Amino acid sequence: DGGITQSPKYLFRKEGQNVTLSCEQNLNHDAMYWYRQDPGQGLRLIYYSQIVNDFQKGDIAEGYSVSREKKESFPLTVTSAQKNPTAFYLCASTPVVGTPNTGELFFGEGSRLTVL
C-alpha cells in the first residue's frame, strides 16, 4: 500500500542525546514536511523540502536538523539544543510539480518523543 511510514512510533530519550526520527514515503511525492504537535497549539512546521538535496526552515526549526538525500526519505534529528523536545512529531508529503493546490497533505501516523 502507498503511504508514509514513520518510525519509531514511541521513543524515549535522555537529556543531552540526539535522536533521529525516520520518515519514508512511497507515494512519489516531491515535497515532504515535518510538523510538531503540542496540545492546544495545532501543528507547527519544523522543516520542509520541495526537492531532493534542498530543504527550508519552518517556523520552529531551532534545535532540529534534516536531510533529503533521497526523494522518498526525510529524516528529522532532534538535537540536544532543542529545549523542550517532548512532543508528537508528524511527517507529511504532497505532490508539488504539475499538480493543482488541493490543500491536502498526506500524514504519517506520527512519532511520540519523550525526554526523560
Next chain:
Amino acid sequence: QQQVKQSPQSLIVQKGGISIINCAYENTAFDYFPWYQQFPGKGPALLIAIRPDVSEKKEGRFTISFNKSAKQFSLHIMDSQPGDSATYFCAASWAGNMLTFGGGTRLMVKP
C-alpha cells in the same frame, strides 16, 4: 501574518446534534481552506476543503461555510455521531501546498 485562529478548543455534543467549529484568518493571500480530522494516535487526514471563491461546500454530513469579507470559515457536522469524536484542525494554504494550521478542536460526541 500567517496565523489561523480556531475556536473552541474543546466541544461536547450530544449524538444527533450539530457540531460547529470556527476559524478566522488575516492573510488575504491564503488560497485554499482545508479541514483535517485526527483520531488519537494517528496522523491528520483531509476531511473537506473549500476555495475562497465559494461560500459553502457540503460533503455528506460535513459542511464548510466561508465568509470572505469577514475572513472567517467554519465546519458544521450535522447529525453528529460518536464516531466523529476526534480532533479537528482548520488550515489555510499559501504558496502552493504550504499550510498554516489552527490550534485544533477536540470534539466529543456523547451517545
